[in-house]
Amino acid sequence: MLVLLAYNPTTLVYPPFEHAMGYHRAVPFYLKLFGLNIDVKEPYGIACCKMKIFDDPKTHADDDELTVIAVDRKNHRIIYNIKLVKLKALGKMGRGKGKFYFPTGVECSVDGDVWVCDWGNNRVVHLVMTPDSLAWDTAFGFYGIFPGEFDGPWDCAWDGEKLYVTDYGNNRVQVFTRRGRFLYEIKNLPHPTGIAVISEKERWNRFKESFIVVITDDGRKIRKLSLTGQEEREVYYRELELKDAYFSFPAIDYFSQIWVTDSKNHCIHMFTRNLLYVTSFGRKGKGDKEFISPKGIAIWKKFGQVFVVDDMGAQYYWMGVDGWVLGVNPDTFTVEDPGTVIGFYTTQPAYVRIEIFDENGKRIRKLYPGFFEEPKDHLVMWDGRNDRGEVVPGRYKIRIKLTPPYSSRGRFKKILETEVVCVP
Secondary structure, three states: OOOOOOOOOOOEEOOOHHHHOOOOEEOHHHHHHOOOOOOOOOEEEEEEEOOHHHOOOOOOOOOOOOEEEEEEHHHOEEEEEEOOOEEEEEOOEOOOOOOEOOOOOEEEOOOOEEEEEEHHHOEEEEEEEOOOOEEEEEEEOOEOOOOOOEOOEEEEEEOOOOEEEEEOOOOEEEEEOOOOOEEEEEOOOOOOOOEEEEOOOOOOOOOOOOEEEEEEOOOOEEEEEOOOOOEEEEEEHHHHOOOOOOEEEEEEOOOOOEEEEEOOOOEEEEEOOOOOEEEEEOOEOOOOOOEOOOOOEEEEOOOOEEEEEEOOEEEEEEEOOOEEEEEEEOOEEEOOOOOEEEEEEEOOOEEEEEEEEOOOOOEEEEEEEEEEOOOEEEEEEEOOOOOOOOOOOEEEEEEEEEEOOOHHHHOOOEEEEEEEEEEO
């Protein structure tokens, strides 16, 4: 008999209806619904943050109402919203002020800065958010090989003080101030593309560490570097047992886990903060939790809000948690020698609660292992006794409840189950 298992990965989950009005995929219908009647051609980079200009300091109720900016590459423009509601577009094909030529990456800051990597014009454009729209501030860079010059600026990342820009043709990352004053460069990075950064000075940084993640080797390698360019670890696509890959853009979450889109395999790969592979999310398709060549990814660390663009548009998720049972050992124990070890794996940080039920469905024991920060194998001991300290023969169901620490905490729980037997 063929058993079909439902496809429902929970590494990322959809926000509740009341938060996103039921929309989690920004297809052309969604854009037209909000008055932006344009044909998006090749969505690329994406960025998000809670800008101070739209924040009401008297309440926390609006803290999850973000500004999201995405690159519409072949239309030579960017699309952005204000507080996840008001949609606008900026730019057209050209080389002067207010124009772009095949832009690729984008970044933004809580202070209202927006940087666009204007790839075809070999420059980075700096925009500033006003209460109603984005305004042009300045542009820096032109074609060349010297500091401050570019041969294909691909993506950029802001650490709160410095802007890191991948310079594809010059095999380097250049570092600038907010408005484009050159600071230093990180060399010997073959054809760098996507980049992300986390700084120890960020408020929403659990481990208070600093590092850069950059995609190199034409999308075949992921590198983790210090802020000054010292290599800490690298991962080549074949280490993930992939026949081929095209790593597009990285992002880093509150727990410093690293997320990388793979447009060749139509998914997102997730790694630990030490760049060790954990799991992959998504598959090829146009349905729920599916992608067609995903590219840009942006994460708002405070609440675990995640935005991903693919060839179909943009998708909006909340951080969830996934996991699976590794087994129980022993799976059968005796009254004279009770107890077993429960093994399970979590893909992300999670609060864990374990409940034991008898054959009648009555809960006879609760275990509270606590909060697990690292994605890894976990082992929890059950002594085989109920709440009264008794060891009773029978078949028991073990239910493991995983709860994410982000906004989805009150909306989502992952349930894992297995069984164990106690014999006289």
